[in-house]
């Protein structure tokens with residue numbers, strides 16, 4: 632069912648090296664009657680003509696009602712589509728570079744993989760629009776309504792979302808269900824992805840969406856870590872530790888796991904070195920549970936004194952280290968919790 636790509640003809644005007652438009656012998660600039668062409672084009676789209684892969688560069692379809700248009704892979708770069716009603720149209724992999732889509736209705740359109748670089752989408756309606764894998768570099772989506780729009784793997788950089796409606800983390804998830812975990816923008820360019828996540832974080836904070844901001848902040852830090860790695864920057868190591876320890880302060884449950892891990896690790900160390908004794912009866916035979924208990928009491932810096940380190944610098948140093956770690960990790964835990972749940 633694959634339609635052959637249309638043969639591109641050159642514009643018939645003398646000395647013009649542009650391609651002729653679909654249904655015409657001329658490029659947009661050399662069209663003898665632009666209004667006539669516009670009427671013919673709208674009529675063709677309305678009658679269901681498949682214009683996949685055709686050249687429609689710079690055409691003016693502003694204000695037209697062309698629902699369910701078949702415009703896959705079409706070249707609509709720099710086209711004027713302001714106020715155009717394109718509801719439920721096929722526009723996947725279309726070239727929309729620099730197109731003017733101000734106030735257009737793109738609801739339910741399939742626009743995955745389309746190139747919207749520098750396109751103007753001010754106040755555009757994008758309900759349920761599939762923009763997966765599209766390029767939104769320097770696109771202006773101010774005041775656009777993105778209710779249920781799919782933006783998974785979209786390329787964002789200097790993309791303006793000021794005053795955009797219904798933009799949330801879930802716009803960037805792969806599937807529609809809550810079970811799907813993959814939530815991301817296109818991260819192939821890590822530098823631009825880091826910047827894009829920072830912009831999204833700013834948008835979410837401004838709109839009081841702290842959970843979504845937490846996701847963007849975490850991804851931003853993950854991009855930073857990748858940049859460190861790529862550059863061979865030693866900051867990679869603290870970044871990696873902060874990620875594992877607490878997810879850059881965005882994932883409090885990781886701290887609980889880390890704390891539990893540290894307590895077990897120290898308990899094993901104490902047992903291996905035999906570095907603990909019962910304070911009241913030094914001949915008491917230490918059990919595994921006693922080591923775990925001692926480690927917990929040390930980590931939380933409670934120190935009841937029923938079990939104590941044996942005299943010896945190493946034993947005391949080990950206990951002091953665990954206590955110090957405990958204070959640090961618990962401080963981090965409280966910081967992370969309050970940051971995540973009380974508006975950063």
Ligand SMILES: [Zn+2]
Pocket residue numbers: 642643644647648649657658659660661
């Ligand atoms: Zn021409």
